[in-house]
Amino acid sequence: MAKSAGTVRFAAVGDLHVTREAAGTLRAFFTQACEHADALLLCGDLTDYGTAEEAHVLAEELAVVKVPVVAVLGNHDFESGMPEVVTETLTKAGVRVLDGEACEIEGVGIAGVKGFAGGFGRGSLGAWGEPAIKQFVQEALQEALKLESALAKLRTPRRIALLHYAPICGTVMGEPVDIFPFLGSSRLEEPLLRYPVDAVFHGHAHRGTMEGKTINGVPVFNVARPLLQRSRPDQAPFRLFELPREEGSEREPAAPVPAAASA
Numbered sequence: 001m002a003k004s005a006g007t008v009r010f011a012a013v014g015d016l017h018v019t020r021e022a023a024g025t026l027r028a029f030f031t032q033a034c035e036h037a038d039a040l041l042l043c044g045d046l047t048d049y050g051t052a053e054e055a056h057v058l059a060e061e062l063a064v065v066k067v068p069v070v071a072v073l074g075n076h077d078f079e080s081g082m083p084e085v086v087t088e089t090l091t092k093a094g095v096r097v098l099d100g101e102a103c104e105i106e107g108v109g110i111a112g113v114k115g116f117a118g119g120f121g122r123g124s125l126g127a128w129g130e131p132a133i134k135q136f137v138q139e140a141l142q143e144a145l146k147l148e149s150a151l152a153k154l155r156t157p158r159r160i161a162l163l164h165y166a167p168i169c170g171t172v173m174g175e176p177v178d179i180f181p182f183l184g185s186s187r188l189e190e191p192l193l194r195y196p197v198d199a200v201f202h203g204h205a206h207r208g209t210m211e212g213k214t215i216n217g218v219p220v221f222n223v224a225r226p227l228l229q230r231s232r233p234d235q236a237p238f239r240l241f242e243l244p245r246e247e248g249s250e251r252e253p254a255a256p257v258p259a260a261a262s263a
């Protein structure tokens with residue numbers, strides 16, 4: 001699919017899980033992705049253990065990318081206790097790493113946050129009982145608030161949400177039901193009902209489902225690389241998504257949808 005002047009096209013993938021052994025192995029993939037897209041979106045678990053060395057390997061591999069790169073971190077990027085080093089290394093390489101912030105690519109606004117776990121719908125963990133449980137739930141609420149404040153800042157007519165954890169149950173289907181609560185949280189869906197977007201991308205659920213919808217009909221794409229590789233072995237493991245190009249059409253900051261209308 002060639003790039004088109006009338007659209008802005010994104011190539012999205014998550015869960016690269018870059019290790020030190022990955023040096024030299026991702027350049028062809030990144031080159032192919034940016035040949036087809038105006039920007040590259042990376043949905044967390046950029047590294048395998050969140051080490052400085054892995055972040056450097058990824059930064060080197062991304063040197064071939066000639067389009068903007070926007071990313072969020074994933075849980076693996078926290079494993080070595082130095083997510084700020086991962087962020088700094090990638091930022092120096094030109095990647096826009098979002099943690100509750102927003103940016104704009106060719107008139108399309110992108111709000112990004114890692115997200116957190118906690119479960120979906122009636123299975124959501126509630127903030128009740130021991131302090132540890134309350135703290136766990138608070139982490140998910142905090143990530144949802146960060147997403148909401150990022151979305152509220154965007155003035156663009158078109159908007160995308162970039163996450164690592166899933167905001168809906170539909171795109172984790174295929175994983176063992178026992179681990180659903182660790183794959184995402186419905187609390188991340190709430191800001192998407194108040195500030196609707198054109199699409200949501202996430203990763204983390206390696207054995208989930210590629211597509212779902214929020215309860216207000218927004219498409220949600222699970223772009224975990226292992227899932228894309230397994231589901232479409234004949235295609236390069238990134239998901240292309242395009243939006244009409246609407247240059248010069250700034251609008252007021254997104255107005256929240258009243259709660260009654262979003263239920």
Ligand SMILES: [Fe+2]
Binds near residue numbers: 074
């Ligand atoms: Fe992952």
Ligand SMILES: [Fe+2]
Binds near residue numbers: 075164204205
């Ligand atoms: Fe993950």
